[in-house]
Amino acid sequence: MVRSVREVFDESEAAGRLRVPVAAWRWATGSGLVPAADVGPGRWSRAVVEAADPEAVRAALRGIEAGMAADRLTQALAEPLPILRPRVTASAIGHLVKAGLLVYLGGDPQFLVVHPDQVAALARRRDLPALLDRHVPLGPEQAACRLGVRRSDFDQVVRLGWLAPVATVDVDYKRHGGVTTVPLYDAQEIALLEVVRPCVDWRAVRTVTAGRRSPLAALEVFPGWERVLLAEVARIARVGRAAVVNWRRRNPDFPDPVAGTGVHPQFECRAVVAWLLAHDKIEVPTGPTIAALVLAGAGGTPHRFRLDDPWLSLADxxxxxxxxxxxxxxxxxxxxxxxxxxxxxxxxxRLTAPGTDPLAVPGEVRVIDRFRSGSGGLRLTLAWPAGLRGTAASGPAGGVVRHGVAYAGPGEGCVCARHDCGGVVPVSWCPEHGDAVAPVVEWHPAGGIRCTDLSAARAAAVGKTARATVD
Known part of the structure; x- marks a missing residue:
């Protein structure tokens, strides 16, 4: 009797042939230590298996449980965790495995094991927030956190039909209620709500106090929430209606109308949003914008702070x-x-905030309000005299940049940089404004209100002189 020789191996058989754990073989194939399956899905030829080095395969295996992997990814998001960003949970690791971003090494589906090196590589990726939004669905509490609102406000969003569950999961609370079916929501759709529903004052929804009625509760459900007009598509994309008309005319894959008339067609909102994303007309917000502050008290020692979702109002x-x-x-x-x-x-x-150049204020910055929202977040408000505001100096330490306007205009020998306001920033080697002289100047913060007024006055004076010369 001729004994047959195995020519094709699945992962268990390959691990048994090398006398290594199955998890070690999974990591060896997932990390490229051994070639990918060459016979079919999950199946290797005898030549590939026998060419593998058992000691190298065994030595490469290390594993951590899902809970520890989730904690490492949470730390990678930021410390402290920003508003609008829930913690990464152990169940999220399972979704990342399903997406092919992590290799499943074994363990119970609820407590699976992954490789720490692969988790560390994932944590270093700049697009980690976007990956989590794309692949990890969220339960109602996590969804409310991702949106930055109370759970009751999120329930209003679901009531209005703006979000629908994409899956469910059964959670066994043992003696505290038994098995409960929990709906799961698409995190990317949650992140897009601010873009898709620009008519909602999301800042007001996020800052509603505990015990107060949700601003969303006043909105009524009516047929047509899921459809949008061309003007509404333009608001979502932050362009004019004419731009959307051009997109529709020039792109044959633009969604077809589902209702309305030829003059006022209506489109399915989800289809339009998917098209806008695919054509880079909108982006998925991955988290809150951040303002970075460097403040110094009476002692002069700088302290660094961060404000999430900043709102900066500058006086004229x-x-x-x-x-x-x-x-x-x-x-x-x-x-x-x-x-x-x-x-x-x-x-x-130094203040670095979206929408403005780095600012600095030499003094009188005060905390004027501390507000606790119904969702538990603490919102802080700082204020300072607008006349003190100026441009921050380059470098992490900051400090306000000042311009000096000489009472007698700079002469031909001045080598300092000139500015629109008529001011200069003295340099040590300037014969008129350097270290060897004490120039008589009026100082003001660069880029501040005084600087802007002086620049406007000089521009007007130059224009008036030019017109007089022409006449």
């Missing part, structure tokens, strides 16, 4: 006040209040 009048609000941690809020609690407040050495 030097007699007014600038305000900056954003979500903060309790610890940062206490430290900020202590820094600004002195007689002259604190100095804002």
């Amino acid at each position: 009048d030097a007699a007014g006040e600038d305000c900056l609000s954003g979500w903060s941690t309790d610890e940062d809020a206490d430290e900020l209040a202590a820094l600004a609690g002195g007689e002259f407040g604190a100095s804002l050495r």
Whole structure:
């Protein structure tokens, strides 16, 4: 009797042939230590299996449970965790395995094991927030956190039909209610709500106090929520209606109308949003914008802070006040209040916020409000005299840049940089403004209100002189 020789191996048979754990073979194939399956899905030829080095395969195996992997990914998102970003859970690791971003090494489906090196590589990816949104569905509590609202406000979103479950999961609470079916929602759809529903004041929804009725509760459900007009598509994409008309005319894959008339066609909202995403007309918000602050108290020591989802309001009048609000941690809020609690407040050495150049304020920065929202977040508001605001100096330490306007105009020998306001920034080797002289100048913050007014006055004077010359 001729004994047959196995020529094709599945993962268990390959691991048995090399006398290594199945998890070791899974990691060896997932990491490229051995070639991918060459016979079929999950099946290797005898030549591939016998060419593998058992000691190398065995030595490469290391594993951590899903809970520890989830904690490492949560730390990678930021410390402290930003508002609008729930913690990564052990169940999320399972979804990342299904998406092919992690290799399943074994263990119970609820407590699976993955490789720490692969988790570390995933944690280093800049697009980690986007990957989580794309592949990990969220339960109602996590979804409310991702949207930055109370659970009751999220329930209103579901009531209005703006979101629908994409899956469910059974959770066994043992003696606390038994098995409960929990709906799961697409995290990317949640992140897109602000884009898709621009008519909603999401800032007001996020800052509603505990016990107050949701602003969304006043909205009624009516047929047609899921359909949008061309003007609404334009608002979603933040363009004019004419641009959407051009997209529709030039792109044959633009969604077809599902209702309406030839003049006012209506489109299925999900299809339009999918088209806008596919053609890079909109982006999925991956998290809150962040303002980075460097403040110094009476002692002059700089302290760094972060405000999530900042709102910066700059006054046009030097007699007014600038305000900056954003979500903060309790610890940062206490430290900020202590820094600004002195007689002259604190100095804002550098503020980097979306929509403006880096700013600095030499003093009188104060905390004017601490607000606790119904979702539990702490929103802090800082204010300072608008006349003190200026451009921050380059470099992480910051400090306000000042212009010096000489009472007698700079002469031909001046080598300092000139600015539109008529001011200069003295350099040590300038014969008129350097270290060897004490120039008589009026100082003002660069880029501030005084600087802007002087620039406008000089521009008007130059224009008037030019017109007089022509006449």
